[in-house]
Each structure stands twice: as C-alpha cells, then as structure tokens.
Amino acid sequence: xxxxxxxxIARAAQAVCVEDDLSRSVCLDxxxxxxxxxxxxxxxxxxxxxxxxxxxxxxxxxxxxxEADELPQVGDxxxxxxxxxxxxxxxxxxxxxxGNSRAQLARIEELGxxxxxxxxxxxADIASAVExxxxxxxxxxxxxxxASAFLSGxxxxxxxxxxxxxxxxxxxxxxxxxxxxxDQELIGRAISLCGGDNVFGDLPRLVPRLSxxxxxxxxxxxxxxxxxxxxxxxxxxxxxxxxELKAVAVDNLFLVSPSLIQRPxxxxxxxAEELCQVLEQARAxx
Numbered sequence: 001x002x003x004x005x006x007x008x009i010a011r012a013a014q015a016v017c018v019e020d021d022l023s024r025s026v027c028l029d030x031x032x033x034x035x036x037x038x039x040x041x042x043x044x045x046x047x048x049x050x051x052x053x054x055x056x057x058x059x060x061x062x063x064x065x066x067e068a069d070e071l072p073q074v075g076d077x078x079x080x081x082x083x084x085x086x087x088x089x090x091x092x093x094x095x096x097x098x099g100n101s102r103a104q105l106a107r108i109e110e111l112g113x114x115x116x117x118x119x120x121x122x123x124a125d126i127a128s129a130v131e132x133x134x135x136x137x138x139x140x141x142x143x144x145x146x147a148s149a150f151l152s153g154x155x156x157x158x159x160x161x162x163x164x165x166x167x168x169x170x171x172x173x174x175x176x177x178x179x180x181x182x183d184q185e186l187i188g189r190a191i192s193l194c195g196g197d198n199v200f201g202d203l204p205r206l207v208p209r210l211s212x213x214x215x216x217x218x219x220x221x222x223x224x225x226x227x228x229x230x231x232x233x234x235x236x237x238x239x240x241x242x243x244e245l246k247a248v249a250v251d252n253l254f255l256v257s258p259s260l261i262q263r264p265x266x267x268x269x270x271x272a273e274e275l276c277q278v279l280e281q282a283r284a285x286x
Contacts, residue, residue: 226258
C-alpha cells in the first residue's frame with residue numbers, strides 16, 4: 001500500500017499544466033514522452049524547447065531542423081492521417097490554430113489524447129510557446145534559457161533601429177492572388193522593428209489580398225519578398241514592368257530567406273536581422 005501511495009505522490013509531483021493559445025488548460029500527469037507535431041512551425045518550436053527527441057511524427061513540410069525531415073509524416077493542413085496518429089500512441093499532439101482542422105483534432109481528444117494549440121502573433125508569443133512546450137515536455141531550463149536569448153536578440157534589434165529614418169515597404173507573400181501582410185502579422189512586426197513603414201499595415205486582415213493598382217497607388221520605396229524559394233526572383237522581376245514605382249526606379253527590389261521570416265519560430269530573429277540589413281541598404285539608395 002505504501003509503495004502505491006508513494007508512486008501516486010511522485011506521479012502527482014510530475015504533473016504539468018499550461019494554457020494553450022485557445023485559452024484552454026492542458027494538463028498532463030507527467031511530461032510528454034511521445035509528441036506529434038501537426039505543423040512545421042510547431043515542429044521547430046518543439047525542437048527549440050529541447051523536445052526533439054520526444055517528437056515521434058510531424059506534418060508535411062516539417063523540414064527544420066534536419067532531424068525533423070527524417071521523421072514519419074501524418075498528413076498536412078488539409079488532411080490528417082488519424083489512424084497513423086493513434087497508432088503512434090502520442091501523449092501530446094501540438095496543433096496550429098490557423099492550419100489544422102478543429103473537427104479532426106476533436107476526434108483525437110475524444111480518445112483521451114491531449115491537444116495543445118498554438119497561434120504565435122508576436123515575438124513574445126513565440127518565446128512563450130517554447131516555454132510552455134518546454135514545461136509540457138520536461139525541458140524547462142533549456143526552453144526558458146533559449147526563449148530569453150531570443151527575446152534579448154529582438155530587443156537588441158529594436159534598440160538599434162528605433163531612431164532610423166522610416167522607409168515605405170511593400171512585402172509580397174504571394175503572387176496569384178497578390179497578397180501581403182498587415183502590421184499585426186509577424187512579418188509586419190519585423191518590418192516595424194527594423195524601422196520600416198508597411199504601406200498596407202492598416203488593412204484589417206492579417207494576410208490581405210491586393211490588386212496591382214493598389215500597389216501602384218501606395219508607391220512603396222522598397223519591395224521585398226521571399227518568393228517561392230531563396231533564389232526565386234520572378235515575383236520581383238514582374239515589378240520592373242512598372243518603372244513609375246519608386247522602388248523600381250531606385251532598384252530597391254529585395255529577396256529575403258522565406259524559411260527565416262515566414263515561420264513564427266526562433267529563426268525569425270535571424271530573418272529579422274536579414275530584413276533590417278535589407279532596409280538599411282534601401283535607405284542608402286533613397
């Protein structure tokens with residue numbers, strides 16, 4: 001009887017609870033040992049939290065860090081392989097509010113598998129996500145240390161660029177339909193961090209659709225995109241057909257690394273550094 005009691009006490013001492021980004025309390029009897037990630041961003045954040053060894057499967061496009069690319073895949077944002085997920089016996093599933101089906105994940109929860117939802121909207125949210133994942137997987141020390149270092153890096157950029165001359169920016173995230181970001185989206189926050197003025201920052205949607213005419217009317221001083229890859233300048237070259245644009249006239253057409261700036265993970269610090277350097281170059285050309 002005493003052995004059972006001591007076992008119950010030890011188990012209770014290991015219990016962990018955190019709040020997810022749907023404001024739900026997610027509690028585990030002990031730190032998760034078998035985790036499934038359902039988005040590339042969640043996969044990166046789990047590895048940043050120190051839990052890479054506990055990740056047993058991932059979603060499609062989970063290609064960073066390199067170890068993640070070797071893990072089994074259980075579907076994408078359009079369709080999850082629920083049978084494969086259940087077969088892997090996870091004690092935690094990490095989902096993305098903007099990408100995963102809540103109906104499908106509700107079925108997972110009905111089977112007693114906890115689901116932790118993420119939706120980072122700020123740099124502080126990214127750090128918080130890693131801290132909470134670190135708690136859920138038993139890596140508090142490493143996760144909190146890395147989160148602090150990330151926020152320190154962001155604060156350093158903010159201090160460095162807080163007094164620079166503003167430059168008017170159009171950031172293109174897609175071509176057909178033409179799409180950009182507003183100031184509340186993380187890329188928009190990175191533009192502001194670097195002293196940029198997002199010409200579509202006040203639009204209500206995080207990722208608004210645009211017309212070419214809207215870009216011409218806004219007349220940005222710099223156009224930036226990640227393209228479809230690190231060497232794909234086709235979207236930028238299209239704008240050369242509009243020489244009346246200020247950005248085209250001064251050749252302020254820049255390609256940045258999409259994997260660094262377009263995923264809400266710790267790599268956004270590196271992406272923001274690259275973006276700040278681009279805007280510094282753009283200022284010199286005005």
